[in-house]
Amino acid sequence: MAVKLALAGAGLFGQEHLSVIARIPDAQVVAIADRNETAARTAAERHGVKDWGGDIIDLLRHTRPDGVIIASPGQTHVPLALAALELGIPALVEKPMAMTASQALPLVEADARGPAFVLPGHVLRFSAPHRRIADIIGSGEIGRVLSFSARRHRDDSHAVRYPDIDPIMMTMIHDIDLALWMTGGTARDVHAWRSPDGAQRSQTMVTAKGDTGAVWSLATSWTYPGEAAPDRIEIVAERGGIDFETGTYIRQYGDKPRSIDLAELGPDDSLLNEVSYFVHCIRAGERPSVVTARDALAGLEIAGAALSSLGRE
Ligand SMILES: NC(=O)c1ccc[n+]([C@@H]2O[C@H](COP(=O)([O-])OP(=O)(O)OC[C@H]3O[C@@H](n4cnc5c(N)ncnc54)[C@H](O)[C@@H]3O)[C@@H](O)[C@H]2O)c1
Numbered sequence: 206m207a208v209k210l211a212l213a214g215a216g217l218f219g220q221e222h223l224s225v226i227a228r229i230p231d232a233q234v235v236a237i238a239d240r241n242e243t244a245a246r247t248a249a250e251r252h253g254v255k256d257w258g259g260d261i262i263d264l265l266r267h268t269r270p271d272g273v274i275i276a277s278p279g280q281t282h283v284p285l286a287l288a289a290l291e292l293g294i295p296a297l298v299e300k301p302m303a304m305t306a307s308q309a310l311p312l313v314e315a316d317a318r319g320p321a322f323v324l325p326g327h328v329l330r331f332s333a334p335h336r337r338i339a340d341i342i343g344s345g346e347i348g349r350v351l352s353f354s355a356r357r358h359r360d361d362s363h364a365v366r367y368p369d370i371d372p373i374m375m376t377m378i379h380d381i382d383l384a385l386w387m388t389g390g391t392a393r394d395v396h397a398w399r400s401p402d403g404a405q406r407s408q409t410m411v412t413a414k415g416d417t418g419a420v421w422s423l424a425t426s427w428t429y430p431g432e433a434a435p436d437r438i439e440i441v442a443e444r445g446g447i448d449f450e451t452g453t454y455i456r457q458y459g460d461k462p463r464s465i466d467l468a469e470l471g472p473d474d475s476l477l478n479e480v481s482y483f484v485h486c487i488r489a490g491e492r493p494s495v496v497t498a499r500d501a502l503a504g505l506e507i508a509g510a511a512l513s514s515l516g517r518e
Pocket residue numbers: 213214215216217218219238239240241244259261276277278279281299300301326328375
């Protein structure tokens with residue numbers, strides 16, 4: 206029997222979720238909700254889904270799916286995910302899992318109580334190149350990580366499409382999660398700068414001192430009028446380093462210098478891998494371990510410190 210999924214939020218990213226679910230043989234969408242009922246109905250018609258409406262909680266009560274994907278705006282994530290968990294329904298919650306660490310706490314507690322769980326949508330934990338980088342670090346080949354730098358620039362339509370969410374919460378949250386994962390610890394002394402001050406269409410830089418000794422340096426910009434510069438990661442470690450440019454290369458330096466052909470890693474279907482993992486956890490009755498609600502909480506604590514450094518709590 207297919208694992209039955211519901212979707213909250215049939216916007217741009219909700220539709221990406223629907224496309225990947227269609228590629229998973231043992232998963233099926235049984236309900237779609239969107240505050241904008243036309244969006245829910247259009248998506249339901251396109252995917253042959255019978256139950257749709259404006260209120261995901263009504264639909265969850267009525268259709269009793271095995272899991273729900275919450276791809277509505279960040280402000281709605283905690284109340285919707287809490288309601289799902291109360292109904293015993295596991296939730297894949299898009300990033301940011303919550304708007305603040307304190308808002309996230311009841312959800313982290315509900316997840317810990319179980320049996321229904323939260324899988325935070327930190328999709329890069331499911332990306333083949335990122336997993337390869339984490340494996341190289343984990344192998345000890347380049348030694349302890351001394352610095353983690355990342356940039357994630359987006360075109361300036363983001364400043365218009367997402368006026369209600371800070372670029373740190375929307376875009377940099379991915380790199381905060383990568384830094385937590387790849388350095389193996391959280392960070393303190395978080396400082397942020399933005400230019401122009403207070404603008405959505407801006408460049409933001411964050412530095413921090415990781416508690417495993419790594420210095421963090423993260424940048425995100427929503428200023429590019431056209432195509433933005435590609436995402437990059439640079440890691441400096443005691444016996445080498447790694448440079449990664451999304452879609453182009455992974456280069457390892459130091460004792461074992463090499464270039465890793467991204468084609469060798471296969472297609473980078475990170476969202477497909479993430480949703481497949483959600484389906485696997487539901488089917489196997491397993492709690493997520495690749496990324497957890499506690500990991501997402503740790504990221505929100507750093508993001509909160511960065512916002513506070515900008516005076517934007
Ligand atoms: N993992 C990633 O890389 C990634 C990329 C893009 C977006 N996202 C996340 O996905 C989520 C949605 O982003 P988007 O770009 O699709 O935004 P969007 O604005 O295109 O879509 C959001 C949809 O949610 C609907 N909605 C609002 N309140 C709702 C509610 N209470 N119940 C049901 N539906 C509701 C809106 O009507 C809209 O159709 C955000 O949390 C965003 O951060 C993640």
